[in-house]
Amino acid sequence: MNTLIEVRDLSKTFTLHQQNGVVLNVLRGLSFSVRGGECLVLHGHSGAGKSTLLRTLYGNYLPAGGSIRVQHQGQWLELVGAVPRDVLAVRQQTLGYVSQFLRVIPRVATLDVVMEPALARGWRGEDAQARAQHLLSRLNIPQRLWQLAPGTFSGGEQQRVNIARGFMVPWPVMLLDEPTASLDDGNRQVVLELINEAKRAGTAVIGIFHDRLAREAVSDRHLDMTPQALSDKSLTAKELQQC
Ligand SMILES: Nc1ncnc2c1ncn2[C@@H]1O[C@H](COP(=O)(O)OP(=O)(O)OP(=O)(O)O)[C@@H](O)[C@H]1O
Ligand SMILES: [Mg+2]
Secondary structure, X not given: OOEEEEEEEEEEEEEEOOOOOEEEEEEEEEXXXXXXXXXXXXXXXXXXXXXXXXXXXXXXXXOOEEEEEEEEOOEEEEOOOOOHHHHHHHHHHOEEEXXXXXXXXXXXXXXXXXXXXXXXXXXXXXXXXXXXXXXXXXXXOOHHHOXXXXXXXXXXXXXXXXXXXXXXXXXXXEEEEXXXXXXXXXXXXXXXXXXXXXXXXXXXXXXXXXXXXXXXXXXXXXXXXXXXXXXXXXXXXXXXXXX
């Protein structure tokens, strides 16, 4: 399979303006690439920068330096410094992201939340609805909840709605931030099956999994994000709290 995402020398800093302008070097010179059908798992302690890396790849954070290239509609596209129109097109067609928590929009029904990525790609309403219903059933969201907005759902239910939305359409590249956290064994198994189905369909996956069994079920390679030596890195906010 071909390489679908390529990251070179990526770095990300946070400047804490409210705290004497302290600069945190969270990502330093990261380079890796992922092929279609492959899952790269991010390893590293809490605060190592795993979620920051996924958010940077998705374009939520501007990197301090480096390159993020994705295969978008048959061509390489540089995401660092890309114009908003290209970033939006990549987020619609190429790069899927399942964040740790569902961003709930008040009054929008669960079924509509899940269908949205397909409608944005121009699917017919009935096809989108059939796929959304299939995913919600597989993820054990009771049918009586489908017409309700997920704002009042339990944490695990919201996470499963988030996952259904994330897997609604096929993606060349998927970013997964702890998709199996806070799920019971049965639902975790469904999510692992969805990930493996996406891999078989050719998706390049970059994921964070705290649970070892989940990791082993999907991982092909891992990226070690533990800093070589703490002295080599500014203390992160979490580490400062622990001092
Ligand atoms: N928006 C932000 N502003 C300032 N600092 C941030 C911001 N986001 C993350 N950080 C800091 O960057 C470091 C990495 O955070 P990140 O959430 O990426 O860690 P993580 O590896 O995902 O940890 P966990 O396993 O606990 O989820 C932390 O020390 C955090 O405090
Ligand atoms: Mg995280």
